[in-house]
Amino acid sequence: MNYDEAKNKFISTWGSLGTLWGINKAMAQIHALLLISPEPLSMEDIMEELHISRGNTSMNLRQLMDWGIVFKENKMGERKEYFTSEKDVQELARQIAKERSRRELKPTIKVLKDVSNTQEDGTAKTKELIKQTKALHEMADTLDIMMNKVVGQDHNWITKALVKLIK
Amino acid sequence: MNYDEAKNKFISTWGSLGTLWGINKAMAQIHALLLISPEPLSMEDIMEELHISRGNTSMNLRQLMDWGIVFKENKMGERKEYFTSEKDVQELARQIAKERSRRELKPTIKVLKDVSNTQEDGTAKTKELIKQTKALHEMADTLDIMMNKVVGQDHNWITKALVKLIK
């Protein structure tokens, strides 16, 4: 496999993976492109490489910056804006874990908590609702604590965590 | 919050969460409904509760069964089929982890491995591609091992894992 084949394969795989995780294709592809690019890229560069429109590029870059995994960079004497990705994959993972906790896990936990506090009325269906949402609440809470633990961890947390789990 | 409010809130929250994770709304809602239902439900029951068509119900139940988290049940003397969800939330989590590893993580790992084996040609861009995909490969591999570790674990793995991570 030569460079171009490898690059395309990586970008398109990352793109479809994104879709599977609720991130749209363009956003995931832009991220992939920046991740393997040794130099920051301009909007033009990205549009050209991925064959997407200016508007699309602009909006998705903004989202990636909101996620805290892509940054603006300015080249001296140049007006144009350039973009880079967080290159340290463990930092990347931490950032994603942090954002997913904030955006998805935390709100879900709140709903589960509320729902599991429904007034008990003695019926089987209410009992079951309370029991199951309590169990989910507990699990989601544990997961969230784990994720946030991980977020505050040093660089090699993933390997260390693995070692702990295995032993 | 009374029973019906709580039930609807749970079902709709689970439904939109699903979307965010690449599972469609109907599928996630059917799952939510079965999870809190003390009795197995028939297709008619589900259609009626969620206001969805027969075909939709049939297809999504099939997918849930493919995921190994919903089961057919037959009531004696009845022709109709009934469905239940896996009720143990930790077993549910294990099953989901197992399937996601198989469907998403494993194939991604394979691509990362292939891509990171691109022929080195001395250029900076090839170096960067190899470096980054290698790092991702390593991380994905570690995650996969962790997930599969967890899958083979006993009932309370999640709590135990947490304890280990915290200490």
Place this chain on the structure above:
DNA sequence: TAAAACTTTCAAAAAATATTGAAAGTTAAT
């Protein structure tokens, strides 16, 4: 302050995805 070099916004169009429902398929009872 006008023009040039950019970026952002957003309504409209396109693409992708999910849903419907009726016909075809299956199985069990008579």
Place this chain on the structure above:
DNA sequence: ATTAACTTTCAATATTTTTTGAAAGTTTTA
């Protein structure tokens, strides 16, 4: 072997999501 009771399939339709591109916005330069 026919009918009844159910489930599955799938082409058509509806809905949701993404993408486009041109107009509006912003900042810098002359």
